[in-house]
Amino acid sequence: MGTSAPDDEPNEEAAKFYNLLNEMNKELYEGSKYSKLSFCIRLFHLKCLGGWTGNSFTMLLEFLREMFPFAKIPQSCQDMKRLIKDLGLGYDKIHSCPNDCMLYLGDQKNQQCCNVCGKSRWMNGNTEDVNADEGGAQLRKKPVKVLQYFSLIPRLQRLFMSSKTSESMKWHNDQRTDDGLLKHPADSLAWKSFDSKFPSFASDPRNVRLGLAADGFNTFKIMSTSYSTWPIVLVRYNLPPWICMKQSSFILPMIISGEKGPGNDIDIYLKPLIEELKQLWSGVETYDVLRKKNFNLCAALLWTINDFSAYANLSGWSTKGHYACPCCAA
Known part of the structure; x- marks a missing residue:
C-alpha cells in the first residue's frame, strides 16, 4: 500500500490564528461559562453600543480585575482591541x-x-x-x-481554517445535484461560461465566486437629515443556496458614509477592494484544515446586485436619457 503525503504545517498566519484562538478559548476563570474570547467580544460589544470612551472602558477593566483577580481580564482597552484585531475582527x-x-x-x-x-x-x-x-x-x-475598510483576504482565508466552513465552501462542486435545473448560480450559463474560459480557476472548487451588492440609505430614517451610508456587501456563491443569502454569511468589506452618497465616485472608495481582488486572482497561500494542506486560494467577482441607479454608479453606464437601457441601448 502506498503511503499518503505528510500533512502540511499551517502557514505563519494560520498558526498565529490557531494559537491565539486556543489561548482565547480558555475559561475566563475556573468554572466560568464564559471563555476569555466570549467575554472580550461581549464586553467590547457593550462598549460600542453604549458609546464608552477608551479611557472609561480601561477604568472598567481595572475595576473588574480588582474585583475578580482570578479572572483572565485584559489590562486595558488597547489590549482588548489588539486581541480582537488579531482574531481578524478589526478594520x-x-x-x-x-x-x-x-x-x-x-x-x-x-x-x-x-x-x-x-x-x-x-x-x-x-x-x-x-x-x-x-x-x-x-x-x-x-x-x-x-x-471603514475590513480587509477581504484574511476573512476568506479563515473560512478554510474551520472544518465546517471549509466543507461548505465546496458544496457547489461536491454536493450540488446537477439535474439540468437552475437551482444554484453554479447551474447558470454565466458560471459555466466562466469555467470554460478559466479552467485553471475552475479546477479547484475551493476558489471563491463572489457577488457584490451595493446601495445607499439614510441611517437616521429622516429624509430632511443630510446623511448617507453605503454598505458594500459580498456574497459567497460557493455555499448552498439556503446559506449563501443569509445575513450571517455575508462579507462586509467596507462602509462608505458621509453627508451625501459617493455617486459616480464610488470607484474611488472601491480601490482597496479592487486591489485585494487583483491579488486574489493570482492567489494567496491558505491553509485548508480539512486536507491539512496549504493551497493557493483564488477568488473572482462574477456578479453585482443593485438597483438601476446604483447600477449606473458601479458600471459607469448612464441610466438616464438616451441609451439608458444596458441591454438594448435604447
Whole structure:
C-alpha cells in the first residue's frame, strides 16, 4: 500500500490564528461559562453600543480585575482591541477627500490636502481632539471623511481554517445535484461560461465566486437629515443556496458614509477592494484544515446586485436619457 503525503504545517498566519484562538478559548476563570474570547467580544460589544470612551472602558477593566483577580481580564482597552484585531475582527480607517476625489493611501497616505480639488483632509483645517484610544495623552487632527475598510483576504482565508466552513465552501462542486435545473448560480450559463474560459480557476472548487451588492440609505430614517451610508456587501456563491443569502454569511468589506452618497465616485472608495481582488486572482497561500494542506486560494467577482441607479454608479453606464437601457441601448 502506498503511503499518503505528510500533512502540511499551517502557514505563519494560520498558526498565529490557531494559537491565539486556543489561548482565547480558555475559561475566563475556573468554572466560568464564559471563555476569555466570549467575554472580550461581549464586553467590547457593550462598549460600542453604549458609546464608552477608551479611557472609561480601561477604568472598567481595572475595576473588574480588582474585583475578580482570578479572572483572565485584559489590562486595558488597547489590549482588548489588539486581541480582537488579531482574531481578524478589526478594520482600517482610511481618510478620504470630502469631495470624494481620492483616498489617502500608499504614496499619498501622508498628504494634508487633496491633489485634485485642494481641500484639506482635516476638519476646519486645524481642529484637534483628544485621541482617547491612546490614553488621552496624544492630540490628533480629526479627518473630515473616513472609510471603514475590513480587509477581504484574511476573512476568506479563515473560512478554510474551520472544518465546517471549509466543507461548505465546496458544496457547489461536491454536493450540488446537477439535474439540468437552475437551482444554484453554479447551474447558470454565466458560471459555466466562466469555467470554460478559466479552467485553471475552475479546477479547484475551493476558489471563491463572489457577488457584490451595493446601495445607499439614510441611517437616521429622516429624509430632511443630510446623511448617507453605503454598505458594500459580498456574497459567497460557493455555499448552498439556503446559506449563501443569509445575513450571517455575508462579507462586509467596507462602509462608505458621509453627508451625501459617493455617486459616480464610488470607484474611488472601491480601490482597496479592487486591489485585494487583483491579488486574489493570482492567489494567496491558505491553509485548508480539512486536507491539512496549504493551497493557493483564488477568488473572482462574477456578479453585482443593485438597483438601476446604483447600477449606473458601479458600471459607469448612464441610466438616464438616451441609451439608458444596458441591454438594448435604447
